[in-house]
Structure formats: C-alpha cells, structure tokens
Amino acid sequence: MKNQTNTIPEKINESDFVFERPSFLSKIFTLKMVLNTASVLSLFVIWGLLVNFGIYRFVLIPGPAEVLEWGIEWMGSKGFWMDASLSTLRVLGGFTFACLIAIPTGLMIGWNKIFSDLTFPTLEILRPIPGIAYIPIAILFFPWEEASVAFICFVGAFFPILLNTITGVRLIDRDYFRAAQCLGSRPRHIFWHIVVPGALPSISTGAALGMGIAWMASVAGEMISGKWGLGYRIWEAYTLIRYPLIVDGMIVIGLLGLGSSTLIRFITLRLIPWRKAITESLDESITK
Amino acid sequence: MVNNGSKQNGEGRISVRDVEKVYDPEGVNVRALEECNMEIEPGEFVMMVGPSGCGKTTLLNAIAGFSNVTKGTILLDENVIAAPGLTQAPGADRIVVFQGGALFPWKTVLDNLIFGPVVQGKNKDEAVAEARKLMDKLGLNRNTEDMYPGNLSSGMKRQVEIIRALINNPKVLLLDEPFRALDSLSKNLMHEYLLEVFEITKKTIFFITHDLEEAVFLADRVLIMTTRPGTIKAEIKVDIPRPRNYKVLGTDRFAELKERAFEAVREETLKAFEAGERELA
Numbered sequence: 102m103k104n105q106t107n108t109i110p111e112k113i114n115e116s117d118f119v120f121e122r123p124s125f126l127s128k129i130f131t132l133k134m135v136l137n138t139a140s141v142l143s144l145f146v147i148w149g150l151l152v153n154f155g156i157y158r159f160v161l162i163p164g165p166a167e168v169l170e171w172g173i174e175w176m177g178s179k180g181f182w183m184d185a186s187l188s189t190l191r192v193l194g195g196f197t198f199a200c201l202i203a204i205p206t207g208l209m210i211g212w213n214k215i216f217s218d219l220t221f222p223t224l225e226i227l228r229p230i231p232g233i234a235y236i237p238i239a240i241l242f243f244p245w246e247e248a249s250v251a252f253i254c255f256v257g258a259f260f261p262i263l264l265n266t267i268t269g270v271r272l273i274d275r276d277y278f279r280a281a282q283c284l285g286s287r288p289r290h291i292f293w294h295i296v297v298p299g300a301l302p303s304i305s306t307g308a309a310l311g312m313g314i315a316w317m318a319s320v321a322g323e324m325i326s327g328k329w330g331l332g333y334r335i336w337e338a339y340t341l342i343r344y345p346l347i348v349d350g351m352i353v354i355g356l357l358g359l360g361s362s363t364l365i366r367f368i369t370l371r372l373i374p375w376r377k378a379i380t381e382s383l384d385e386s387i388t389k
Numbered sequence: 390m391v392n393n394g395s396k397q398n399g400e401g402r403i404s405v406r407d408v409e410k411v412y413d414p415e416g417v418n419v420r421a422l423e424e425c426n427m428e429i430e431p432g433e434f435v436m437m438v439g440p441s442g443c444g445k446t447t448l449l450n451a452i453a454g455f456s457n458v459t460k461g462t463i464l465l466d467e468n469v470i471a472a473p474g475l476t477q478a479p480g481a482d483r484i485v486v487f488q489g490g491a492l493f494p495w496k497t498v499l500d501n502l503i504f505g506p507v508v509q510g511k512n513k514d515e516a517v518a519e520a521r522k523l524m525d526k527l528g529l530n531r532n533t534e535d536m537y538p539g540n541l542s543s544g545m546k547r548q549v550e551i552i553r554a555l556i557n558n559p560k561v562l563l564l565d566e567p568f569r570a571l572d573s574l575s576k577n578l579m580h581e582y583l584l585e586v587f588e589i590t591k592k593t594i595f596f597i598t599h600d601l602e603e604a605v606f607l608a609d610r611v612l613i614m615t616t617r618p619g620t621i622k623a624e625i626k627v628d629i630p631r632p633r634n635y636k637v638l639g640t641d642r643f644a645e646l647k648e649r650a651f652e653a654v655r656e657e658t659l660k661a662f663e664a665g666e667r668e669l670a
Contacts, residue, residue: 279455280491282479284505284557294504298495375495375537 115223137211163345170240171345172352176180181332184350186288188319188331189357191247195254196315203262203311210263212296224263232318236325250322250330258311265307269300302376309362316358331357400466401428401560401593403452408461408471409618410447421617422445422458429561434587434594438601438654440661444515444619445597449565452595454479464558481505484554486567490546492538498549499534505557516556523556527586544575548582555590564596570602578607581634588632601654605629605647606637616661623653630650 145165150156152164163171175181210217232253239249260267273295281295323332331350338346370376410422421444429435439445450456452463454470454477463471471477479485484505492501499520506516524531529548539545547567554562568576580603587594587607598604602609611625627646629637637643 274486274491276488276489276491277493279453279479279485280487280493281504281508283453283481283484284553285481285509287508290508294493294496294508298493301495373495375539 104185106125119273121217122228125208143156144313156233163348168345168348168352171343175346175349180329183329184331184334185353185357187247187329188323188354189361191250191322191330192254192312192319192357192361193314194247194251196258196312198251199255199258199262199311199315200308203259203307204266207263207304208270208292208300210298211267212292224260228260228264229255232314233321236322239322239327250319251320253318254315257314261310262307265303265310266300269303269307270296272303288389301373302368305365305373308369312361312365313358316354320354399431399539401429401431402464402466403427403561403593404464405448405452406462406528408448408451408458410444410451410456411415411459411470419609420618422451423620425461427596427612427621428597431593434609435612436604436610436615437595437597437612438599438604439614439651440616440654440658441599441639443614443616443657443661445614446565448619449563449595449597450612451483452561453483453485453563458580467658474498481509481557483563484557484559484561485563485565486547486550486554486670488566488569489541490538490550490570492546492550492553493583494538497535497537498541501549502534502536502553502556505553509557520552520556526589527552527555528582542575543571545581546582547571547579551583551586555586555592559592561593561595564594564599569595569599576603577635579655583607584631584633601647601650602638605643605650606633611646611650613650613657616657616664622657625650 149165151159152162185318206220210221235253235256236249239252243249243252277295277299278291281291286294319330320332320335323330324336331354335347338344338350404423405427408422408425409420409568412419412421425444425448427435427448437445437448447456451458451471452465457473457475458479461472462469465483469475470483493504496504499517500523502520503513503516506519507513521531521534524534527548529545530551531547533541533549538549539548548660550567567580571579583594584607596604596607604626605627608627611627612621613623613625614620615622625646629640629642629646655669
C-alpha cells in the first residue's frame with residue numbers, strides 16, 4: 102500500500118498551479134450576497150407599500166421613513182446605549198449561566214443511567230413552565246432587578262441547551278465507546294474523549310436555540326420589570342404613543358439576536374474543526 | 390501455515406470451550422450459541438463465515454469482552470476472559486476493528502493513533518514517536534497525521550484503524566466485517582494490505598465475514614458457523630502458501646477451496662432462510 106501515497110502529494114510546487122485572483126468587485130457581488138441583500142430590502146419595501154397604501158389596518162402602523170427618522174434620533178441618545186447594552190448583558194448573563202449548568206447536567210444525564218433516573222423526571226416537570234411564568238417569582242426572590250431579568254433569560258435558554266446536550270450524548274455511536282474501552286480507557290477518559298467531543302455538535306445547536314429563546318425571554322421580562330432595556334423601551338413607546346420607536350426597538354432586538362447567533366456559530370466552528378469539512382461540502386451541495 | 394505462531398513467543402491463543410449464549414429478551418429464549426468450540430493458535434489467521442444472525446458477532450463480542458456467555462469459558466492464553474459470573478472488561482490485549490469503522494471523528498489521525506498508549510498512561514511524546522514509526526513501517530503516509538478521519542478515503546480510514554489497534558501491541562486482532570462498506574476495488578486493496586500487515590506483525594487474527602472470497606484469500610483456516618444456535622460446523626484449511634497476493638484469486642486451488650466453503654455455508658443459509666420464512670408465516 103505504499104503506492105497509496107499518491108492521494109496526498111509529498112510536496113506541492115507553487116508553479117504547478119496558476120491562481121486567478123478574483124477581483125474585488127466579484128468578491129462583493131457574489132450571487133449569494135446579492136440574494137441576501139435583496140431578501141432584506143424586500144422586507145422593507147413590502148412593509149413600506151403596505152403602510153403607504155393603507156392596506157387593511159396598516160394605516161395604524163408607522164412606515165419605514167418615520168421609523169428611520171425616530172431611530173436615528175434614538176440612537177444618538179445616551180438612553181439607546183443604556184437600553185441596548187443592558188439588554189445584551191442580561192441575555193448574555195442568563196445564557197452563560199444556562200450553559201454552565203445545562204451542559205454538564207446534560208452530559209451526565211446522557212451518559213450515566215443512575216444520574217439520569219435521579220434528575221430527569223424532575224426536569225421534565227419543570228420543562229413545560231415557560232420563562233414568563235417565572236417573572237412574579239423572580240421579582241419576589243431576587244433582591245436585584247437585573248438578576249430577575251437575567252434569570253428569566255436563564256430559564257428560557259436552559260432547556261434547549263440541556264435537551265440538545267442529552268440527545269447529543271445519546272446519539273454517539275456505541276462503537277466509539279467500545280473502541281475506547283478496547284484501547285484501555287477508564288471512565289474518565291471516556292467522558293473527556295468520547296462523551297464531550299461527541300456531544301459538541303448537538304450542544305452547539307442547543308446553544309444557538311437557547312440564545313434565541315433568551316432574547317425572547319428578555320423582552321418579556323423587561324416589559325414587566327425594569328426601567329431600562331429594549332423590551333421596556335418598546336412597552337414605554339406604546340404607552341407614550343411614540344409608535345415608531347416600537348419598531349425601532351424591534352429592529353434592534355433582531356439585529357442583536359442575529360449578532361449573537363453569528364457569534365455562537367463563529368465560536369462553535371472553532372470548537373468543532375472536524376465538522377468544517379462536512380459543513381463545507383454541505384454548503385457546496387446546497388449552492389449547486 | 391497454521392504453524393506461524395510457533396515462530397513467535399506463542400502469545401495470542403484463543404480457546405472457546407463449550408460456549409453457550411442465551412439471550413432472554415422478554416422471556417423469549419434466543420439461543421445464539423450452543424456447544425461452540427474453537428481453538429485459534431498464536432499467530433494464526435482464522436476467518437469465520439456463516440449466515441446472517443448466526444451468532445458470529447455474539448462470539449466476537451464475548452471474546453472482546455462486550456458481553457458475557459451463559460455457559461462455557463473463553464480463554465486468551467491462560468486468562469479466562471469470558472465465563473458465567475465473570476466481570477468482563479474489554480482490554481488492549483484484544484482490540485476490535487468495527488464494521489462501521491470507529492475512528493474518533495473529532496481526533497486527527499495522529500491523535501487517534503496515540504489514544505490507546507496515552508489513556509494507558511504512556512508519555513505523549515513517546516506515543517507520538519511510536520505512532521510515526523509504526524506509520525512508516527505499515528505504509529501509512531505521514532502527511533495524513535493532522536487530517537481528520539472525515540477527510541480520508543474509506544480504505545485509508547480502515548488502515549488507520551488497524552494501526553491504531555496494533556500500536557497497543559495486542560495479542561489478538563478481532564475484525565468484525567471491517568471492509569463490508571468498502572467498494573470492491575478498495576476492498577481488494579485492503580485485503581492485500583491486511584495480508585501485508587499480517588506478514589509483518591504475525592498477530593493472531595480472528596475475522597468474521599459473509600464474503601467467502603475474502604475468507605479464503607486471507608485465512609489459514611476458514612470456520613463455518615451453523616445457523617442459530619451457532620456452533621462450528623466445518624473447517625477448511627487454506628493451504629495456499631504465504632505471502633499471498635491477488636494472483637492467488639485466479640488459481641484452481643483457490644476456486645476449489647472457495648467452492649467447498651460455499652457449499653458448507655449454503656446449506657446453513659438455506660436453513661436460516663427457511664426458519665426465517667416459518668417465523669414470518
């Protein structure tokens with residue numbers, strides 16, 4: 102089999118290849134970018150048309166121009182940065198705690214039968230209770246307002262991360278466990294070398310889901326408690342009849358949500374380098 | 390060639406004595422193995438063929454230490470590795486190469502290779518040096534060492550998996566249809582590769598398969614297992630001299646041995662098939 106080396110050349114000479122450097126313009130105006138931009142623009146165009154022609158009750162909804170005008174003013178104020186940064190901190194705080202507790206718990210539940218029997222039924226009872234239902238209890242319990250909103254985010258993020266972690270462990274091929282045993286592993290080796298990396302792809306899916314739900318929960322939490330935050334601002338804009346600001350708040354939440362899920366994808370791609378080849382080939386087959 | 394083993398230190402004898410295995414799912418006794426007896430000499434290459442579901446994998450799992458037997462004993466050299474009541478543990482003295490391949494996809498080729506030595510407490514640098522030495526010896530391109538298994542061809546994955554087993558210097562290699570998923574051209578290459586590895590290492594190999602050509606081409610001895618409850622029905626000594634290469638496949642002796650194996654297995658396959666039909670009806 103020594104002749105199999107031809108799949109991977111010993112040495113690649115640069116002169117073997119002639120690279121055609123793509124021009125700057127062709128890099129920006131890829132079909133993908135054009136379609137992505139068109140998708141976002143069309144949202145604004147359809148919204149503008151619906152409002153402009155007053156279709157159904159759209160006369161009551163602020164239009165894009167108005168929203169833009171209010172938005173620019175809002176973003177120039179100090180209050181905007183307080184709202185945006187406080188909301189982000191609450192979401193990140195709740196999300197981080199959710200990861201710190203849900204991932205180890207999920208790994209143990211997925212891996213250890215006794216731990217699973219001990220904890221899973223209780224968690225299944227808690228699971229259907231939505232984060233919003235915890236708001237009164239959270240306000241009562243936490244002496245600090247920030248903590249109560251972060252806790253609502255925590256509850257929202259916890260279960261998607263937990264369940265995906267458990268599934269991630271349970272879906273690991275039995276042969277990996279057996280192979281590790283054959284090669285002389287003790288339980289701790291199995292945990293760190295098989296259970297953790299084997300569940301990582303599923304954990305990252307759970308984290309992305311959990312992040313989205315944490316944002317949803319934050320808005321609900323802030324509408325009820327707090328003086329700052331995007332959720333609070335939206336609700337305040339409604340009560341003070343400053344309607345365009347409602348939409349501005351919504352857009353900012355959308356953008357921050359997008360930013361945080363991009364961040365998670367960025368981090369997990371680095372944590373799961375072996376997935377890169379697979380994802381790339383998938384991307385290719387979708388594009389073609 | 391059965392005497393390969395006597396040339397080395399005589400490690401790696403597998404003795405299966407009066408083994409029985411009854412599965413009892415929901416009170417329905419399924420007798421997978423019955424009065425199963427088998428001796429594999431140190432350094433011998435034994436293939437086992439038999440109809441699907443005949444208990445080949447049950448036997449291999451018992452030898453590997455994944456599941457116990459309900460009667461009888463299995464010995465590896467002097468050590469009892471399976472017997473009723475025994476607490477079994479798989480170990481690096483008998484390593485399995487799996488049907489679906491079990492290279493850890495999250496580890497690079499090199500990290501897969503050093504996994505065994507490292508978890509067994511060996512110094513990492515030493516393990517790396519040893520892995521590289523073995524890669525050279527067994528013809529695995531060193532440029533692959535930083536690649537993930539997902540980027541390797543399926544043949545090369547099996548090659549890495551075999552080396553990952555051999556680096557632990559096991560007494561026996563247990564192969565559970567490892568080349569089943571390969572295309573026939575890669576399969577042929579892997580057969581020749583395994584023969585080469587066998588010539589170099591002289592390890593005891595127990596290999597189960599459905600593929601008669603594979604069995605006769607590789608083995609010193611082909612054992613035929615009956616349909617459930619599985620027991621060894623016949624054995625065919627393959628007297629084709631080693632080292633062998635693909636040219637063996639065209640010889641009369643090869644055809645003759647394959648024919649004999651075919652007839653022995655066919656009878657059992659028919660029985661299994663008819664039994665299956667009755668169960669369905």
